[in-house]
Amino acid sequence: MSERSLAEDPGFLDEVREKTGQDILRCxxxxxxxxxxxxxxxxxxxxxxxxxxxxxxxxKAALSAASLWxxxxxxxCSARCPNQIDVxxxxxxxxxxxxxxxxxxxxxxxxFARAFLxxxxxxxxxxxxxxxxxxxxxxxxxxxxxDLAPRLLAVGKLAxxxxxxxxxxxxxxxxxxxxAGEGR
Numbered sequence: 656m657s658e659r660s661l662a663e664d665p666g667f668l669d670e671v672r673e674k675t676g677q678d679i680l681r682c683x684x685x686x687x688x689x690x691x692x693x694x695x696x697x698x699x700x701x702x703x704x705x706x707x708x709x710x711x712x713x714x715k716a717a718l719s720a721a722s723l724w725x726x727x728x729x730x731x732c733s734a735r736c737p738n739q740i741d742v743x744x745x746x747x748x749x750x751x752x753x754x755x756x757x758x759x760x761x762x763x764x765x766x767f768a769r770a771f772l773x774x775x776x777x778x779x780x781x782x783x784x785x786x787x788x789x790x791x792x793x794x795x796x797x798x799x800x801x802d803l804a805p806r807l808l809a810v811g812k813l814a815x816x817x818x819x820x821x822x823x824x825x826x827x828x829x830x831x832x833x834x835a836g837e838g839r
Contacts, residue, residue: 664714671709675748681738682706688732688742698722699760702732702742705749718753724761724768726750766793776830779823783813 672679682703689701700708700720708717723746732742759765770789774781787804791797807813820826 663712663716665712667712667714667717668709671745671748671752674752675741675744677740677745678738679706679709679740679745682710682736682740683738685737687735687737691731691735693729693731694722694725694727697725702726702746706740706742706745709745709749715758717749718756718758719760720749721760722746723750723753724759724764763794763796766790769793772830776827778817779820779826780818782817783807784815785817787813 668679671677684703684707686701686703688706689695689703692698692702695701698721700722702722705717705720705722708720726743726746728743728747730743732746733740733744736742753759754765767790770786770793771781773789774786778785791799804813808815
């Protein structure tokens with residue numbers, strides 16, 4: 656029996672290919688993406704293994720990888736790929752898919768990401784104090800890093816009010832188009 660026939664979702668590879676425009680079958684597991692990744696020591700599954708899960712149609716395993724939520728998005732993996740696969744784009748697409756399907760093995764990272772995006776949607780850019788408050792209330796981690804706040808306030812890195820941002824409507828339109836599935 657072939658590995659393809661054991662896949663839990665044979666259409667998963669095609670779905671990811673369509674969303675990313677990447678020919679994931681070109682990945683031959685050289686590991687260059689993993690070798691260059693600064694976050695790899697914290698991953699449960701290195702990037703090349705996540706791509707292998709996609710190739711095998713193992714949707715649940717790929718979308719459940721904590722690595723998706725820990726990826727810094729630096730693009731080092733994509734730059735190192737000898738087959739010009741945009742690995743960072745594939746991981747980001749998988750993270751978005753996992754989020755839409757309610758799969759998140761790293762709930763605190765997902766809560767932070769949600770608070771970050773809500774801050775950008777609301778203010779057109781990040782309002783750090785608002786982000787901090789949204790994250791703390793959603794995660795229940797009220798006292799984690801509390802000792803940093805006075806130092807951040809002292810050096811002007813934690814404003815008490817949001818900055819005025821020209822183009823806030825354009826940023827909101829980007830969010831609207833993304834939610835509507837327009838573009839990539």
